[in-house]
Amino acid sequence: MTTSTGEAVAFWILGPIALAGGxxxxxxxxxxxxxxxxxxxxxxxxxLYMVQSAPFLGFTQIIVYTGAIMMLFVFVLxxxxxxxxxxxxxxxxxxxxxxxxxxxxxxxxxxxxxxNSVVVPLATGPAPGSNVGNLGLLIYQRYLLxxxxxxxxxxxxxxxxxxxxxAGRAKAxxxxxxxxxxxxxxxxxEKQGSRSGPGVxxxxxxxxxxxxxxxxxxxxxxxxxxxxxxxxxxLGHSAELAHAGDEHDQHxxxxxxxxxxxxxxxxxx
Amino acid sequence: MNPLPPPNTPGYTQALLADDPLWLxxxxxxxxxxLLLLMTLFMIWLERRVVGRMQQRPGPNWxxxxxLLQSLADGLKLAFKEDxxxxxxxxxxxxxxxxxxxxxxxxxxxxxxxxxEVSIFGHHTALQVADLPVGVLVAMACxxxxxxxxxLSGWASGSPYPLLGSLRSAAQVISYELxxxxxxxxxxxxxxxxxxxxxxxxxxxxxYIWLLPVSFVVFAISMVGxxxxxxxxxxxxxxELVGGFHTEYSSLKFxxxxxxxxxxxxTLSAVATTLFLGGWRAPWPLSLWAGANEGWFPIIWFIxxxxxxxxxxxxxxxxxxxxxxDQFMRLGWKxxxxxxxxxxxxxxxxxxxxxxxGTVSAPVVLLxxxxxxxxxxxxAVLLPDRKPADEAPEEPTVVSDYPVPPLDLTVPPPxxxxxxxxxxxxxxxxxxxxxxxxxxx
Numbered sequence: 001m002t003t004s005t006g007e008a009v010a011f012w013i014l015g016p017i018a019l020a021g022g023x024x025x026x027x028x029x030x031x032x033x034x035x036x037x038x039x040x041x042x043x044x045x046x047x048l049y050m051v052q053s054a055p056f057l058g059f060t061q062i063i064v065y066t067g068a069i070m071m072l073f074v075f076v077l078x079x080x081x082x083x084x085x086x087x088x089x090x091x092x093x094x095x096x097x098x099x100x101x102x103x104x105x106x107x108x109x110x111x112x113x114x115x116n117s118v119v120v121p122l123a124t125g126p127a128p129g130s131n132v133g134n135l136g137l138l139i140y141q142r143y144l145l146x147x148x149x150x151x152x153x154x155x156x157x158x159x160x161x162x163x164x165x166x167a168g169r170a171k172a173x174x175x176x177x178x179x180x181x182x183x184x185x186x187x188x189x190e191k192q193g194s195r196s197g198p199g200v201x202x203x204x205x206x207x208x209x210x211x212x213x214x215x216x217x218x219x220x221x222x223x224x225x226x227x228x229x230x231x232x233x234x235l236g237h238s239a240e241l242a243h244a245g246d247e248h249d250q251h252x253x254x255x256x257x258x259x260x261x262x263x264x265x266x267x268x269x
Numbered sequence: 270m271n272p273l274p275p276p277n278t279p280g281y282t283q284a285l286l287a288d289d290p291l292w293l294x295x296x297x298x299x300x301x302x303x304l305l306l307l308m309t310l311f312m313i314w315l316e317r318r319v320v321g322r323m324q325q326r327p328g329p330n331w332x333x334x335x336x337l338l339q340s341l342a343d344g345l346k347l348a349f350k351e352d353x354x355x356x357x358x359x360x361x362x363x364x365x366x367x368x369x370x371x372x373x374x375x376x377x378x379x380x381x382x383x384x385x386e387v388s389i390f391g392h393h394t395a396l397q398v399a400d401l402p403v404g405v406l407v408a409m410a411c412x413x414x415x416x417x418x419x420x421l422s423g424w425a426s427g428s429p430y431p432l433l434g435s436l437r438s439a440a441q442v443i444s445y446e447l448x449x450x451x452x453x454x455x456x457x458x459x460x461x462x463x464x465x466x467x468x469x470x471x472x473x474x475x476x477y478i479w480l481l482p483v484s485f486v487v488f489a490i491s492m493v494g495x496x497x498x499x500x501x502x503x504x505x506x507x508x509e510l511v512g513g514f515h516t517e518y519s520s521l522k523f524x525x526x527x528x529x530x531x532x533x534x535x536t537l538s539a540v541a542t543t544l545f546l547g548g549w550r551a552p553w554p555l556s557l558w559a560g561a562n563e564g565w566f567p568i569i570w571f572i573x574x575x576x577x578x579x580x581x582x583x584x585x586x587x588x589x590x591x592x593x594x595d596q597f598m599r600l601g602w603k604x605x606x607x608x609x610x611x612x613x614x615x616x617x618x619x620x621x622x623x624x625x626x627g628t629v630s631a632p633v634v635l636l637x638x639x640x641x642x643x644x645x646x647x648x649a650v651l652l653p654d655r656k657p658a659d660e661a662p663e664e665p666t667v668v669s670d671y672p673v674p675p676l677d678l679t680v681p682p683p684x685x686x687x688x689x690x691x692x693x694x695x696x697x698x699x700x701x702x703x704x705x706x707x708x709x710x
Contacts, residue, residue: 033423056403063406066444071413071442071443075436089333
């Protein structure tokens with residue numbers, strides 16, 4: 001089989017780019033940069049497939065690997081945070097030695113495969129018929145079992161990951177809006193609502209407690225029209241707003257007392 | 270040079286385009302590029318005018334006739350603005366992200382057939398830049414690569430809001446690209462080819478929107494999700510994330526994102542037209558005239574169909590509020606994808622029946638459809654109803670002194686104190702505003 005000029009040119013452009021992408025992926029410090037280098041490699045591989053008159057494979061490579069799988073990677077890496085870089089501490093004992101041995105073994109296998117295809121040239125040319133049709137026939141008829149097994153494996157993996165993620169975790173109770181309101185009203189603001197801020201001398205957290213101005217009078221802006229307009233009995237809370245014996249919010253207590261009678265005095269008057 | 274296959278057979282346009290001389294291809298590329306730029310300028314103007322009309326205001330009407338030059342003026346202004354580079358930005362990625370998002374949007378338009386065979390300066394060619402045997406996949410691949418621009422821009426900005434925008438964008442693309450791909454499968458099954466020109470040729474007898482309505486609806490919805498347009502504009506949700514992924518961008522880089530968004534809209538509308546609305550084929554009353562599908566006229570039909578989609582884009586933006594993120598994901602994964610899967614199974618089953626047994630006629634299809642419908646209704650009737658909503662809400666018990674507005678609260682009359690305090694407030698305001706007057710005097 002001979003190589004046409006265009007194919008050779010494309011190979012000598014795309015090949016180095018793919019290689020550079022691979023090297024960049026290994027040596028980049030930043031995880032997202034690493035992923036981007038890998039994207040570059042995948043795009044050049046897709047381009048190479050297209051040049052080898054397998055456009056379907058090339059575009060599928062771009063859609064599936066670049067578009068979906070690497071997007072998932074980038075998604076996870078972005079969650080990790082932008083400054084997360086490789087740590088140089090070896091976590092697993094002997095990890096590097098094992099990785100080196102396996103890497104060398106894999107390289108030997110690849111070299112063998114490539115050498116084999118160089119020495120014994122592939123006899124068959126492109127099969128007659130369309131790219132997509134031939135692939136479909138191969139996947140869904142000849143290698144159907146292998147294909148189904150692979151997909152079963154992948155689905156099992158995905159389900160397993162979800163089971164591991166959610167197993168052992170108590171099923172979270174869904175709090176309805178009603179329960180939340182009740183809790184808010186019941187609790188002394190332990191879970192819901194807010195206490196007075198630090199530095200504020202206050203003896204009541206209720207929204208019905210009006211704010212006091214520096215001279216001790218009630219600030220009119222702090223009065224809520226809904227609460228003001230509601231009869232005290234309807235509000236249903238007990239009489240004591242502030243703790244007994246506390247003189248600082250005497251005005252507030254006065255205000256409460258007036259409110260209880262349904263008649264509100266202008267405290268500024 | 271290979272001999273041309275007979276016209277109107279699969280691969281004819283491909284062979285026709287393969288004979289194009291280089292200068293013709295360059296002319297086509299330049300024309301398509303200019304067309305997309307003009308469409309962007311026009312679309313921005315149209316969107317502002319139409320949304321303005323929907324909101325009972327005139328919209329831009331000052332620069333040029335009907336304000337047509339407004340977007341040009343805006344574009345020029347944008348180009349002269351300061352280019353801000355955030356300190357925390359990852360500069361190489363920050364720089365390249367707008368480029369990544371713009372280029373694929375333009376590339377995808379190359380496979381769109383704008384018209385049938387014409388003669389340009391004596392050369393017989395089709396009104397299309399390139400026709401690949403996998404043309405539809407080119408459009409898909411371009412949209413999936415283009416999203417990298419959005420995702421990377423948000424990450425590289427080094428600030429939280431853009432990051433959130435790009436996370437949303439990544440999740441959105443992964444989910445909606447599936448639905449988009451699944452909705453294309455029906456078309457490909459019927460056309461028997463992935464080439465856009467062949468798909469248009471296959472719609473000579475009828476548009477696929479009538480044959481595959483479910484695919485069309487799924488495609489139309491995921492198209493809006495894929496272009497990040499309202500109501501699915503979560504990556505840039507301006508009321509939640511400031512500007513989303515492009516918060517930190519300014520000047521020409523921002524302009525590139527803007528351009529990419531509009532070119533993407535135009536491109537996807539063109540893809541939808543090609544796949545479902547018969548591409549450049551004339552609509553019904555016009556198609557009775559034999560000359561409507563020949564020569565240069567089809568460009569008019571194509572662009573008008575495209576504008577139908579573009580108008581719907583604008584219409585959606587003018588009417589619908591933005592979806593919440595979980596609602597959006599639920600729509601994608603729990604409705605669009607299952608529906609398209611079931612639809613594909615149904616379509617391929619029908620196809621196989623037709624091809625293998627050949628005798629499956631329209632009444633049989635209708636009968637099967639009727640039986641399926643009856644079974645579905647029976648199942649729906651037999652399914653237990655959802656439990657009724659829980660009984661009347663009981664009054665929450667109140668123990669502490671936390672004040673409770675009553676449950677049957679009617680709008681209360683304004684409190685007497687408020688009424689009385691109004692003049693006093695005015696007095697305070699008068700005192701407050703007294704000083705500048707004094708200064709004036």
